[in-house]
Amino acid sequence: MVTINPYLSFNGNCDAAFNFYKSVFGGEFAFVGRYKDIPDQPMPESEKEKIMHISYPINKNTILFGADTSEHFGGGVQFGSNISLSVNTDTADEAKRIFKALSEGGNIIMPLEKTFWNALFGYFVDKFGIYWMVNYDYGKDTNV
Numbered sequence: 001m002v003t004i005n006p007y008l009s010f011n012g013n014c015d016a017a018f019n020f021y022k023s024v025f026g027g028e029f030a031f032v033g034r035y036k037d038i039p040d041q042p043m044p045e046s047e048k049e050k051i052m053h054i055s056y057p058i059n060k061n062t063i064l065f066g067a068d069t070s071e072h073f074g075g076g077v078q079f080g081s082n083i084s085l086s087v088n089t090d091t092a093d094e095a096k097r098i099f100k101a102l103s104e105g106g107n108i109i110m111p112l113e114k115t116f117w118n119a120l121f122g123y124f125v126d127k128f129g130i131y132w133m134v135n136y137d138y139g140k141d142t143n144v
Contacts, residue, residue: 107125
């Protein structure tokens with residue numbers, strides 16, 4: 001089953017924004033990762049505490065994702081790029097199919113590839129200007 005959730009980008013205030021959302025909706029964060037957590041990546045002190053990824057389940061059907069943009073990785077939020085749609089799949093093949101189909105004619109920002117967080121992940125803007133992330137959590141699946 002494919003799920004699609006909103007992914008919000010911030011210019012350094014993701015932590016404050018998500019704590020505000022949490023005060024409104026209640027519950028707990030499922031994951032909070034900071035740029036300092038990236039292995040083998042030199043990072044300026046000013047970037048280390050920024051949110052690399054946060055996952056906040058609003059209810060059983062909706063997860064709000066977010067991150068701070070990092071100058072170290074190419075810049076801040078531009079109008080229209082502050083929200084992406086995050087597609088999560090059950091198989092690597094499904095992630096590859098969806099990534100290929102949706103990115104056709106668009107601009108690939110990050111090719112679909114294995115990541116240090118045990119996922120197959122890619123990021124692009126489709127031919128209509130919509131930002132998409134495709135993710136398959138492979139964990140211990142070595143056939144990716």
